[in-house]
Amino acid sequence: MLTDQKRLSRKWQHLFLLIIVCCFTWLSIEMVQFDFYQSLLAIPTAGLWMVENLWITADTWREFPDIMLKLVETILMSVAATTIAAFISFFLGISGSTTTRRNGLMAGLSRGIASVARNIPVVAWALILLLSFGQNSLTGFLALFVGTVGFLTRAFMETIDEVGLKPFEALTATGATYFQVISKAVIPQALPQMLSWMLFMIETNIRSATLVGILTGTGIGYTFDLYYKTLNYEAVALVTLLIILTVIAIELTSNRIRKVIL
Amino acid sequence: MGIAYIKRDKTGRINIKIGNKVDYTLKAILWSLGIVTVAAFLFFDYTGFQLTSALKETMTNLQTMFLTPALTHFSWGEALYQVGVTLALAVLSTVIGAVIAFFLALLSAENLSNQGIAKVIKTYVAFIRAVPTVLWVLIFAIAAGLGSTAAVLGMLFHSVAYLVKAFSESFEEVDKGVLEALRSTGAGWWQTIVHAVLPSTMTYLLSWTFLRFEINFSVAVAMGAAAGAGGIGFELFMASGFYFDLREVGFITYCILLVAILLELASTQLKKHYFPSQH
Numbered sequence: 001m002l003t004d005q006k007r008l009s010r011k012w013q014h015l016f017l018l019i020i021v022c023c024f025t026w027l028s029i030e031m032v033q034f035d036f037y038q039s040l041l042a043i044p045t046a047g048l049w050m051v052e053n054l055w056i057t058a059d060t061w062r063e064f065p066d067i068m069l070k071l072v073e074t075i076l077m078s079v080a081a082t083t084i085a086a087f088i089s090f091f092l093g094i095s096g097s098t099t100t101r102r103n104g105l106m107a108g109l110s111r112g113i114a115s116v117a118r119n120i121p122v123v124a125w126a127l128i129l130l131l132s133f134g135q136n137s138l139t140g141f142l143a144l145f146v147g148t149v150g151f152l153t154r155a156f157m158e159t160i161d162e163v164g165l166k167p168f169e170a171l172t173a174t175g176a177t178y179f180q181v182i183s184k185a186v187i188p189q190a191l192p193q194m195l196s197w198m199l200f201m202i203e204t205n206i207r208s209a210t211l212v213g214i215l216t217g218t219g220i221g222y223t224f225d226l227y228y229k230t231l232n233y234e235a236v237a238l239v240t241l242l243i244i245l246t247v248i249a250i251e252l253t254s255n256r257i258r259k260v261i262l
Numbered sequence: 263m264g265i266a267y268i269k270r271d272k273t274g275r276i277n278i279k280i281g282n283k284v285d286y287t288l289k290a291i292l293w294s295l296g297i298v299t300v301a302a303f304l305f306f307d308y309t310g311f312q313l314t315s316a317l318k319e320t321m322t323n324l325q326t327m328f329l330t331p332a333l334t335h336f337s338w339g340e341a342l343y344q345v346g347v348t349l350a351l352a353v354l355s356t357v358i359g360a361v362i363a364f365f366l367a368l369l370s371a372e373n374l375s376n377q378g379i380a381k382v383i384k385t386y387v388a389f390i391r392a393v394p395t396v397l398w399v400l401i402f403a404i405a406a407g408l409g410s411t412a413a414v415l416g417m418l419f420h421s422v423a424y425l426v427k428a429f430s431e432s433f434e435e436v437d438k439g440v441l442e443a444l445r446s447t448g449a450g451w452w453q454t455i456v457h458a459v460l461p462s463t464m465t466y467l468l469s470w471t472f473l474r475f476e477i478n479f480s481v482a483v484a485m486g487a488a489a490g491a492g493g494i495g496f497e498l499f500m501a502s503g504f505y506f507d508l509r510e511v512g513f514i515t516y517c518i519l520l521v522a523i524l525l526e527l528a529s530t531q532l533k534k535h536y537f538p539s540q541h
Contacts, residue, residue: 014464025357028350032410032492039411046405046415076302083299119522121480123487123495124515127502128327132319137306192284195291210394214488215499218307221396228400240397247392260287 054237063235067223071242074219077141078205085148086156086198089114092149093156099168100160100186102178110153118150126212140218144205155197156190163189192261199254206247327512334510336497345517348486348493352478354414359421360471366422367429368455373441374433383426390423395481399489413491417481421474428470432463472532476525483518494518 028034094100096110126143133139167185176184213221220243227235270276333341369375370383390398399416406412436459444454486495494514501510 017468021357024353028353031350032347032354032414034350034354034410034414039406039415042402042406042411042415046402049405050401073305073307076298076305079295080299080302083295115523115526116519119519119526120515121483121518121522123480123484124498124518127487127498128323128511128515129320131502131506131508132323133316134309134311136309136311138308138311141302141306191288195288198295207394211396211484211488214396224397240393243394243397244389244392248388251388251392257287257291261284261291 053233054240055234056238056241057234060234060238063238067220067235067239067242070220070223071246073137074209074213074221075206075246077137077219078144078202078209081141081144081148082152082198082201082205085145085201086152086194088149089152089156090194092153093160094182094186096153097157097160099163099165100182111157114150114153114157116150117146118154120146122147122208122212123215126215130216135217137218139216140209140212143212143216144208147208148201148205152197152201156194159190159193159197160186162193196254196258196262199257203247203250203254206243206250210243323508326508327515329512330509331512331516332509333513334507335501335505341494341497341513341517344492344494344497345521348482348495349479349521351410351413351417351482351485351491351493352475355417355421355482356471356475356478358414359418359425359474360467362418363422363425363429364467366426367433368459370426371430371433373436373438374451374455374459380430384430387423387426390419391427393420395420396484396488399485399491403489408490410492413482413485413489416489417478417485420481421478424477425470425474428474429463429467432466432470433459436462469529469533472529476522476529479522479525 029036092110092114095102095106096114098107101107122143125146126139129139129142133142163186167189168181171181171185209219210221210224213219213223214225215221217225220239224236224239227233227239336344366383366387370380370387372380395417398419399413402415403409403412406415440458440462441454444458449457482491482493483495483498485491486493486497487499488495490496494517498511498514498518501507501514
């Protein structure tokens with residue numbers, strides 16, 4: 001139970017937090033000259049504009065095969081980036097997790113790699129890689145890959161940590177070698193959760209792929225950008241609709257898979 | 263008994279690998295992901311791509327970027343200001359988003375609201391979440407013009423959708439007994455929220471909001487680069503796509519990395535403070 005004094009200090013803490021948040025918000029409004037009134041007005045204007053312009057007409061359907069091709073490319077890019085990143089992250093996760101690590105140096109190294117890869121935004125990777133890889137699918141793939149390695153390594157480390165020391169110790173006690181312990185105790189316990197993280201990352205990557213595509217000129221993002229810049233709003237609507245359908249379909253599929261494996 | 267229930271393989275050894283549904287599903291997913299990955303590499307468009315030269319170039323580029331970062335087109339003060347602008351975009355979309363999401367989440371939590379309304383809001387929110395943020399920003403840019411208004415509105419849409427899902431799931435985990443106890447004393451809807459729901463979910467709401475703030479920072483960088491929203495992301499885009507100034511790209515990347523790592527440290531500290539049992 002909370003004592004009265006603790007409850008009071010909680011209250012002060014919350015008040016303090018509220019004041020800090022208000023200060024930061026005010027500072028931010030000043031900094032970017034954000035206009036509440038104008039933004040409120042912009043919402044109905046944008047809504048009206050969307051209703052008026054974002055209609056998919058019969059004409060647009062001629063573009064459908066081209067758009068689908070790019071969409072498939074984007075989906076493949078996201079899945080490939082996630083799968084290969086998961087493979088790398090698996091090893092980084094094992095050498096970085098407190099349960100399974102062998103030496104501090106390797107653990108620190110894998111944590112460091114993960115932190116840098118995760119904290120440099122995908123956009124920055126895309127722009128950096130674009131300079132030397134040029135405008136092709138591999139640039140988009142690599143940008144997604146690096147970010148995914150960062151995220152999945154952290155997720156896998158936490159998953160392996162959660163398995164805990166007990167199965168590890170039990171198998172070690174029977175005389176199993178390190179690799180036997182990993183393959184018979186750690187992997188079976190951690191695999192469902194790891195797969196769940198991979199599915200989550202595939203979803204996220206499809207959304208990021210759109211952004212990366214705009215910057216690197218690949219996949220569905222590039223298609224969107226082309227139609228947007230040539231003011232072909234009907235095609236913009238079709239592209240957006242297809243992205244929505246893809247993301248929702250993938251989300252529903254992974255929810256069903258999660259129900260089975262977790 | 264016994265013998266009949268033991269499955270043996272061809273050589274007469276006891277078969278210990280009798281799979282179940284979970285095992286089959288796991289294997290099927292792993293195999294299909296592998297096949298899709300191989301297919302992806304066959305399908306990719308490799309226009310203008312040469313592995314050896316690209317790798318060599320990347321190595322020299324990365325060296326220039328990260329070993330000799332420098333500023334040429336703007337000053338330290340300006341760099342700091344641009345990071346501030348990006349942070350400001352993130353703060354605004356997170357704070358306003360959290361306030362809106364709080365009320366929508368109350369309406370969409372199945373234990374606090376009407377089932378019909380909850381369903382409608384949840385479907386609507388799933389729809390908004392499926393559109394990438396950059397598309398929202400670009401769509402708003404047509405109505406409001408490129409700049410902070412469009413960027414904040416676009417990011418706001420996505421933040422609200424994300425937080426409504428997270429918040430309403432936290433609300434739905436509130437102990438049923440507590441709600442019933444309060445209702446049986448004659449407490450109104452607001453009173454149940456203020457005295458039962460808020461105290462037990464506050465820490466979750468805060469940690470979700472902070473997590474979204476971390477995400478919004480990198481989204482704000484992205485919006486600067488891809489949708490002209492200003493801030494450090496725009497400078498990054500200019501340095502790499504316009505001036506081809508690798509040393510400046512390196513400097514800006516370090517700035518972004520530094521802020522992101524600070525935010526991550528802050529969030530782990532907050533988590534330790536609010537959820538000490540988990541660590």
